[in-house]
Amino acid sequence: MQRYETTSVQNITQQYVHWFRHSAPYINAHRNKTLVLMFGGEAVQHPNFQHIIHDIALLHSLGIRLILVHGARPQINQNLQEKQIETPIHLHRRVTTRESLACVMNAVGSIRLEIEALLSMGLANSPMFGARIDVVSGNFVTAKPYGIRDGVDFQLTGEVRAIDTDAIQRHLDNHNIVVLGPTGYSTTGEVFNLLAEEVATKTATALHADKLIFLGKKQGLLSDQGKLLRELTPQQLEPYIKHFQQLDHEMALHLQGAQTASLSGVHRVHLISYAYDGALIEELFTRDGIGTMITDAHYEDVRTATIQDVGGLINLLRPLEEEGILVYRSRERLESEISQFAVIERDGMILACAALYPIPTAKNEIRSAEIACVAVDPAYRKSNRGSQILHFLEEKARQEGILQLFVLTTRTAHWFLEHGFQTASVDDLPSARQELYNYQRNSLVFKKILM
The missing domain is CATH 3.40.1160.10 (Acetylglutamate kinase-like)
Incomplete structure (x- = not known):
């Protein structure tokens, strides 16, 4: 009984320490x-x-x-x-x-x-x-x-x-x-x-x-x-x-x-x-x-992509695909998946994009989705546009009843950790997504629970 109570207190203390650490950016911001x-x-x-x-x-x-x-x-x-x-x-x-x-x-x-x-x-x-x-x-x-x-x-x-x-x-x-x-x-x-x-x-x-x-x-x-x-x-x-x-x-x-x-x-x-x-x-x-x-500022430039945005998406994504940061997507694939994308546009130019892909889940699995293809134009990477588009898709996921988000990345792990994602493994992915995991690419897996 004493051992159980000690473990319980330790868990509560660890939760407090975790919360306090993650509140530091907000304390500084306010x-x-x-x-x-x-x-x-x-x-x-x-x-x-x-x-x-x-x-x-x-x-x-x-x-x-x-x-x-x-x-x-x-x-x-x-x-x-x-x-x-x-x-x-x-x-x-x-x-x-x-x-x-x-x-x-x-x-x-x-x-x-x-x-x-x-x-x-x-x-x-x-x-x-x-x-x-x-x-x-x-x-x-x-x-x-x-x-x-x-x-x-x-x-x-x-x-x-x-x-x-x-x-x-x-x-x-x-x-x-x-x-x-x-x-x-x-x-x-x-x-x-x-x-x-x-x-x-x-x-x-x-x-x-x-x-x-x-x-x-x-x-x-x-x-x-x-x-x-x-x-x-x-x-x-x-x-x-x-x-x-x-x-x-x-x-x-x-x-x-x-x-x-x-x-x-x-x-x-x-x-x-x-x-x-x-x-x-x-x-x-x-x-x-x-x-x-x-707020009047957050979503002013973020919207769901349309078929007219395919050309702009290709211009944004190709350099990142050539570097191996992103998986290659053909024009045909972009056209068929365009409704999954969100974009930030200014004067006809796509400055940032990301996609939300629902993952088929079994009855015993949590409703999940994958955020992929997060990209920001190099000239705007010091702005908060990546954060804006990520938050936009998180809200969209909540509205669709998604309870858990996954991200697979090879280069931007720290950025996702800064945005509330936690380290996970391939075994944490829903079974349908595990079957499609590319072991040759060896991407890191991160997840985030949506409350």
Whole structure:
């Protein structure tokens, strides 16, 4: 029994060491980057919120510049109920009367104090021990009235007019965490009730933030089949926004914010769950993440090849085939297999390509596919186009229900290891692919499990 427990602990330790080593590139990539993190009042009430605070403290300790934007809808509703004050909702926005404003300010102030208190914890034997964090909040958001819509006067409900980016940047430069709530101030000294999602989106775009992260109820965006959509462009969000406008207003706001921010220059927008312990860490420091990422840059040049691309593929592949790096493919073979290829094209020139070949599998074998013919034009090999096209095919494989990818290579082993593949053997290949293995070529085998 003792021996079994020791082995189990060793396995867990080894898993931790393996993960920590592989997270190093992501830690380096995020250092000194600016992240805007938005969570609603529901997240503050959730039992997992204390873990979220611990993860925020960890991100801060790794040199990430953080702006936290919190909502307060359930807390405001509770205050209004206790005061027996009713406020109408129109166009999914609360009409904030002067009578109800005190309830709004009380809820927002209470949450801000709770966040500051949690970030000040420093008990021994706790994740916050030794973490000296200075939290700053203030009048960084200038607001204006939302006005009269459909004949309804929204009174002290407002929208963002401007973000004081200079002041926020100064505090970030001083290694402070900036906290913003769903309120803003007018030049006449009035307080306006705002949408926290709008505050987060406007702040991220004004600061040219590297990432905007929405913590919501759901893990991310799901397909009609219930599968997690790991990566989308802002243009692909449009039907989902329309779908959720009547079903889930929080998700609709997150998607609208994600689309606006992505089209306005925010490099990455992430949708993750506040209920999932460690979601922030997994999303930022693992290759596949845990939620949905929206980006306008990733797939802009990647597409499935067409018959018109055969000539360009031949020009790209022939030099590599002559060197023995790639297996020779005739024009006829390329034409028959063209739908398996993905390419990156610029001005009519094929800059990169790769192919995804499903492997026939027996009933007792995992659904598998082979990635082959990965090639990048020599003039562009210092770019990330190889990574882009590999990721494109990985996503395509996931959509087709592929659970395991294989690569056979003679020259680029390290590159595939850097992209999450692991050393395997010929015996690990599905039986149908083993039969076709060329022992004379003696290619190394690598595999990757798709989650």
